Amino acid sequence: MNDATSSKDPLPENRRRMPRARTLKAGKLLFGGFHKTSIDCLILDLSDSGVHIETAVMINTPETAFLKIQDEIIGPLQKRWASGNQIGFDFITKKD
Template identity: 65%
Template structure:
């Protein structure tokens, strides 16, 4: 179960290290009327991502992330801390 009310990123609970990076991206969510927020990608790994938005948002449990021309998702929200949000990528089917 996710802990969306955590006040700090759960960095010590990661299964794999998540290298720090600074990239611009866009967070997408919603159905027919898509909502898009510009964001910074702070860490990125094969299993998840930590992003930061300019303002605090109430991100839903499922979203997509665009970095340059690559769309990533679906992703599941695992935690929030201020303007930062941690997402876990959905497992890829083989």
């Protein structure tokens, strides 16, 4: 295994299935029953398949969550990785 695909680094660009557009937007990570927990976050990049966010502090994120950007709620999301206060999520797609 070469350094670019090492499992030690969750952020390498070449591991993404879809390219993500760099963006800096404020949002809220929502989780728990009826979205009872809301954590402010910064959306670092976004694609059709997932999102990379940063929180002000490290949090114990559940495996599934939702993301609120302005008045739009996006999700459900599946946690893909977490490193420090950065978290990567995949969008969960419904299967017919």
